[in-house]
Amino acid sequence: MFKRIFRIGQAEIHAVVDKMEDPIKMTEQGIREMKEDLEQALEAYAKVKALAIRTQNNTEKKKLEAEEFEHKAILILQKAQNQELDADKAENLAKEALLLKKELLAEATELTKQGEIHNHSAEELHKNVEVLKFNINKWESELSTLKARLKVSKATKLVNKQLANIDANSTISMLERMKEKVEEDEALSKAYAALADKNKSVVDEINSTIGGADSVNHELTALKKQLGIDVD
Template sequence: MFKFFKRVSTVVGSELNAMIDKAEDPVKMLDQYMRDMESDIREADSAVAKQVANEKMLKRKTDDAQAKVEKRQNQAEQAIEADDEDLAKRALEDKADLEHQAELLKESWEQANQDTSELQHKLDEMKKEYQQMKLKKDALQARAETAKTKTKMNRTMSAIGSDDSRKGFERMEEKVLQYEAEADTSEDYSHESRSLDKAFERLNTNNSKVNDELAELKKKMGKD
C-alpha cells in the first residue's frame, strides 16, 4: 500500500530530466503521479478505518470478558457467605476460563492498538508527503511550461534568422529596389517627353508671334 509513495519520492527528485530524456510530458506524468498518490491515500484511509474498528471491537470484548471475571468473583464470594461451597467452586472454575479468555483478548487488543497507531502514523506521513509533492508538482509544472515556451521561442527566432528566411528577405528587397528603379525611369522618360513638347509649344508660339509682327510691319510700310 505504501510502496508507491517511496517510489514517487524517488522519481519526483529527478523526474523532470528523466521525463524529458524519455520524451514524456512532465505535466501529464506528474498529474498521473498525484492521482496515483491520492488513490493510495484513499486505500490507506480505508485500511486504517477498518483497523480502528477492529481495535475497538477487541477492546469492547476485552472489557466484557474482564467484567464477567469480576462478576464470577463476586458470585463466588456471595456463595461463600451463603455457605454454598459447591456454587462458589463452580463460579471460580468459570472465572478461571473467563480470565484465560480475557487475557487472550487483551493481548489481541494490545497488538491491534499498536498496529492502529503505526498505521495512523504512516497515514499522517503519507498525507504530509502528498502535500509536499503537490507543491513540488506545481513548481515543476511551471518550470516545464516555461521550458516549453523558451524552446518554442528559440525555434521561432532561429527560423527567423535562417538562411532561407534571410535569402528570401534579400530577394524581396531586390524586387522592391527594381520596382523603384522602374518607377524612376518611367518618371524621367515622362518628364523628358513633357519637356520636349513644351519646347515645341514655345517654338510654335514664338514663330506665330514673329509672323504676326512681320505681317503688321509690312502692312505698315506698304509692303504687303
C-alpha cells in the same frame, strides 16, 4: 516489487529515446501513476484504520468481559457467604471466573499492542497520502506552467522561424529596384516634357511670348468701338 523492476526496465528503454519524448505527455503519465498510487494508499489507509478501530473495540469488549467475570466471582463468593452455595464449590467457581478474567485481560493487552501497531501503520499511511496529494498538486501546477510555457515557446518559435525565412538582402534589392524604377519614370517624364517644348511651332512660341490671346481681345474691342457697340 515486480512492478518496480518493470518500471526500471522501462526507464532504461525510454532513456534511449529520451529526447524524442513529449514532456507534457510524460508529466501527465507521471501524474496518472501518482494518482493510482494515491488511490491504493487511500484504500490501504482505510483498511488499516478500520482494523485499528475494530481492534480497539475488541479490546474494550475484552476488558468489559473481564470486569463481568470479576463481578461474577464476587457474586459467587457472596452466595457462599450467605450460605446459598457450598463454600468449596463457590471458591472453585470464583477461581474459574478469575482465571477467565485474567485470560481476557491478557487478550485485551495483546489487542492493545496490536491496536498501537495498526494506529502507527495508519499514521504512516496517512503521511504517505498527504505527501502524494502534495506532489500531485505540485505536479499538476508544474504541468499547467509547462503547458503555458510550451504555448509561448511554440508561438515564439513560429514567429522567429517566419522572420528567419525572410531574405533581408532580396528585400533590400527589391526596394532598390523600385527606387530605380521611380527615378527612371521621373526622368522619362522630364524627357517627354522637354521633347514637348521642342516640338512647339514658331507661331506657338511667338504667341506664347507676346500673349496671343490678349492681342485678339484688343482687336475685338477696337472693332466694337468702330461699329458703335458698347464695350463693357
